[in-house]
Structure formats: structure tokens, C-alpha cells
Amino acid sequence: MTTRTHVFAATAALSVALGLAAPAWAQSRDQIRVVGSSTVFPFTTAVAESFGKSxxxxxxxxxxTGTGGGLKLFCAGVGPAHPDIADASRRIKKSEIDQCAANGVTTMTELKIGYDGIALASSRKAAPVSLSTVVLWKALAKEVPVNGALVANPYRLWSDIDPALPRAAIEVLGPPPTSGTRDTFNELAMLEGCKKVAEVARAVPDETARERACMTIREDGAYVEAGENDNLIVQKLSANPNAFGVFGYxxxxxxxxxxxxxRMDGVELTAETVAAGKYELARPLYVYVKNAHAGVIPGIREFIGEYTSERAMGDDGYLVDKGLIPEPKALRDVARVEAVNLTPLQF
Amino acid sequence: MTDLVERDVAAVTPSPASSPGPSSAPKSRLRSEAFARRLRARHAAERRFRLAGAAAVALAALMLVLLLGSIVAKGASAFLETRIRLEVTLDPAEVAERNYAVPLRRALYAQFPQVTDRAGRRVLNDLLSSGAPYELEAMVAKNPALAGTTQTVWVRADDQIDQLVKGAYRRDLPESGRGISDAKVAAADALLASGALAQGFNTTLFTAGDSREPEQAGIGGAIAGSLLTLLVTMALSVPTGIAAAVYLEEFAPKNRWTDLIEVNINNLAAVPSIIFGLLGLAVFLGFFGMPRSAPLVGGLVMALMTLPVIIIASRVALKAVPPSIREAALGIGASPLQTVLHHVLPLALPGILTGTIIGMARALGETAPLLMIGMVAFVVDIPHGLTDSATVLPVQIYMWADSPERAFTERTSAAILVLLGILILLNGAAVILRKIFERRW
Known part of the structure; x- marks a missing residue:
């Protein structure tokens, strides 16, 4: 029995010690913490490294952590225990703003860092093709309209959809539903393509149901969820020239x-076509800064300054080498002033 | 084999009294066709079984060779890095304002006097790693007397040049499809021809922290993080685990409570590691408010994860010590504590060590629980304390595997090789320790 008492006493002492020590950790932090999108990750890390080297x-x-997970952490509260900056591959949602406000994060600065284009790429061994959002939707939707009613997707070959396309089985490797790239693909390719097919609106009059039907991807093997690792998709495409992969620029x-x-509707995917808004499958990337932390955690203003500087975001900046597609100079200059002054986001 | 034959002979011999053993058994029975058939069938079954066993081993070996072969083939080149030789004149004025990019560029332009236009010079600038000025700065910081002199230095080349020298780009493709411009290829070839571009052992890989630039990225930070994490894990789980095992095995009464504890420990050993990460997030970060990404929290979580493994292995080792040792010790008047500390524990130590090392090896290779507590992160600074932000080796591998730059592919494989090397060392140590201390009764 005495042994057991000792064990309990020791455990209790340990917990008390940890409990007492805890506030010391929570009081201060001298290192900026960023969470969020895996798409923005390569850009933010490049800025972080360059900032640290100064x-x-x-x-x-x-x-x-992914956009959703990052914003959840970001919105969890104010103080050194919570991150200062969140990366997002889509704009923050109203529900997330409300969540933030409920936890005391009332003011934040939004910074649009540039664009990411979503590529539908295939091996160079295959002949180059031109697709469109309508073709993509017809190829990948779970149900498509045939004679006025939605039926399970009957298309097996690309040539079934458009005789000009190759006689090859539809096979698209893409990210799983947890990925921000998939969200963007759903919105920009599937939904937009679906809207252009008039029969869908007639078959499904209810708008919410239609939107859901538009964004439901077929599950019969034509769309292969290839995990979050884009390098893997690249390798698989080299092995299979008929397959397409969905991933970032x-x-x-x-x-x-x-x-x-x-090509999408005849537009090639290049930095120029994305920045000019001609390439359809492109999305803006954002960084959110917690205003309450500026001046508390050292270096936040300077970090944002580095992020928005011409040597990072500019046309020849190092973020461009990492694959970021910058905004036109005039818009960058406005964004820079707003970001450095921490102009709060009005939603 | 012989006893099989004997049993068969016994079975065909009608009277046990006249059973004289295989050699003198009645020849007619041993030569009967039925006997021969059965014997052949049994021998064939034996051969098939052995063949299947050998095939299983061969298959496993083949898989291992394939795995290791592909990793070594991809990763071996990462142990070399490409450097560029430059005759750098360190102007004291530039040194004073810490402007090291300019002297480097001047030295590079001097090697290409024919290039005078801006576009051409930009290509030349891109030959050097963006970390080259910092290398030069570190050199001058170490020896301030270098200011004002001309030095021959070897600085890191850009990762594209490094990959080009290693033959990762296909030169037969057109410029648009190759990923590296013709101008860069030409400049690199010129440097290579003049001997100003050479490969050497990649020390950066082992000393540097993570970086977005492959040529500046290393696993030094991740190894430091792994060591700090393992330190906490070991300091916590080894004493606790052994104490728990000794108490449960040697002192605890056998009743429903200890049964319940035993079931729970066995259960915990099989719980997926991500659950421990969630626990760490809720308890250590949420309740105690410890910092995110700290090796301290990582170590605590890993300690919880390895604790059941150590307890189970230690209990098995303690159980294997023969009761006669305990009885003899008690018999000559040792107290139960003395019996355990002086006799049982030393004899069980090899088994306990093996279990501990295997538990540590598992903790070393774990990433899932660290995801929840923020150790899957881009950390450049090498951690020096338990509360510094850190990452660990397997996480570093995971993050590099996900990076678009192709130079990270070989570094991923190289990091895997280092991790495998450490694991082999650990498991080898477990085998050697067991061999040295093992006692048989």
C-alpha cells in the first residue's frame, strides 16, 4: 500500500510542477507562427526563410495544416498560444470570421499574395489537347443529363464527349476532398462547367441541389483520388500517358x-494568362494577419513588409521562382500599402 | 526426420513387444509399397514446405533489396553538392555594410567577360545559390582579416545547376520542356570546362536546418529535434516503464485491479499513435499551455506512446528470470527489495534494454502524433532547447517528399538513408547488448 501511495504522490507532484510551470511558457513568444494552406506553404516558407536570414x-x-484547419487555429483566440498569421488558398468565409470574432479575434488584415493556376496535366508522351470546363464536368460528374434527365455518367472515353478528343479512357488523378486544391477544382471547373450546360438547370430546378449535383465527382474509377502528395501524381502520369493529373502550377x-x-478553352496555362484572368482554373491566394498580435509578437510588420516587397512578390521576385503568379504591379502596390498599415478586413 | 520414420515404423509394427527399432525392423514391412509411398509423400511435403519457406524469405529479401536499391539509387547523389570556384575580392567598404552579393557577382562576371547585358547577367546570378552571400559572410565573420584581400572561395551553386551536373535534366529536350534554360546550361558547361564547377561532399545536408532552397537544406535541425525529443521520451518512459513493470511483476497482488491494468496496458500498446497526438494536443497544449512545436511536448507524447511497449517488454524479461534466483536470494535473508534490485533486475536487464531500444526506434520513426502538436512545420533555426520550435527526421522526410523542386527528391532519399542508418544502429545495439549480457539457464 505504501508503494502505491508513493506513486500517487509522485504523479500528483509531477502534475503540480507542470501546472505551475505552464504560465511561464504562455507569457511570451519571440517567433512568428504561421499556419494554414499547403498551397501557400511553399511561398510563406520562402518568405520566412529570407526574413530570418536578414x-x-x-x-x-x-x-x-490546410486552409480550414489553419483558420480554425488562427481563430481560436488572441495571445501567444495562438498563431499570428494564417495562409489560405481561398478567401476566409463568413462563418470563420464569426468564429474568430467569438474568440476575440476581431480585426485582421487580408493580403492577397497572388494566384495559383490549377493544371490539368498529362505526360509529354501524349498529344497535346484542349479541354474546357464543360468537357471536364461531363467527364468527371457523377450524373450528367441525357435526354433531359440526370443519369449515371455514361462516358468512358474522352471521344464519347467530343469526337475531337482522343479515343482514350477518361482517367484523372486528383486530390482528395480534404484538399484546398480539390475545393477550388470543384468550384472553378466542375461548377462553372456545369452552369454552362443548360439541361442541368432544367433537370434540377432547386439551386442548392443543383450545386451539389454539379460538384459531385463520379466514383466509378474515372477520377482517382491520388492523395495529397503531388509528386506522386507526377510520377503516375509519366507511367500512364493517357491519364491527366490535377495540381498546382x-x-x-x-x-x-x-x-x-x-489548354482550357484554348487558353494555355502560363503565368501571363493567369495574371490576365484569361485562364479559368486559377485562384487567388491569401494571407491573414492577426492585428492584435502586431507589436506584441516581434517582427510581424516587418514580415508582412518582406512578404509584400518587390523582391518577394514582384515580377522577378523569389516567390515567382517558387511558382507564384503575381498580381499586376498596380494592384500589388495597393495591397502592399494596405498590408503594411494593417488595414483591417471589412467583410 | 529420423523420428518421423521411427513413428511410422512403430505404426506399421503390430506388436510393441517385438518392436526392435528402425534398423532391425522386418525388411518386408519397411519395403512394402504402401510404406514407401507414404514416405515419399512425407518427404515431398517436407521439401514443399521448405521450398515455400525459402521462397517467402527470398520474396521478403527481394522487396527489401528493391526498396533499399531504389532509395540508394535516388539518394546517393544527394551526398555530393556542386560548388563554384570564384576569385572574390573583398572590398572593405562592402564588407562594412555586409554587402556580400556584389563581390560574388563581380567575381562571377569576371569569368564571363563577354556577358555584359542585363538578361545575361541575371542568368549568371542564378548560377549561384541565394545562400552564397551568407556563406561568404560567415567566412569573413570567422576571419575578419580577409577584408581587403582576394580569396579563392568555393560557394554553393544553385540547385538547378547542381541537378544539371548530376544529369537530372534531359539535355535532348527543347528549352521550353526541359525546366532549365539554354543560357544556364551553356554557362554551367563553360564553368565545368574551366574546372570552376566541381562536386564535393555535401556537408550542408548534415549541418543545416530546413530551407526552401534545396541546396541550402539540411537535416541538421531535424536530427537535433529528434535527439531532443528522444531525450525527453527516454528520461520519462524508461524509469517509469521499468518501475511499473517491476511493481506489477514482483510486488503487485494478483487481483482484479492488476488484471484490469494489464489489459489496459496491452490495449494501449496497440492504440494508433495519432490518438496519442490528440491527447497531447488536449492535455499538454490545451490544459498545460505548453508551446506548440516544442520537442518537450513531442517527447512527452512519444513517452506515453512507448510506455506500454517498455512495460510489456520489461515484464516479459522479468518473468524469464527463474524463480530459483528469487527463492535463493530470499532464502539467505535478502529483503524483497534487495532481491529485485540486486538479483532479478540485473538478470532481466538485457531483455529490458532490447524492449526499450525497440520502443525508442519506434518513437524515432513516428510522425503522426507530432502532426497534432505542431511539429510538422517548416523550422529553419536549429533547436537548442526543449522549448525551441523543432521538427524531427521522419517529418523532414515527409515535408521534402511533398516539395515541388526536383532536387528535394534526392535529398528525401538521402534523409531516408540517414534515418535507416540510425535505426540499424539502434537495433544493432539492441542485438549486441542482448548478446553481451544474456544469461541462459
Missing amino acids: GRFKTPVVES SYLDQNRDTLQAA
């Missing part, structure tokens, strides 16, 4: 020798 501040720690840019991107 030597005045510690290198910020960047976590890749930076991966395409780094693998131009093995991959080629399909």
Missing part, C-alpha cells in the same frame, strides 16, 4: 520536362 528576427515557424513549372498542361 538576422533581426527569428525565422518564423510555418505549419502546413508550381508542380507543373518544376516538371515541364515530363508534363504538359492541357
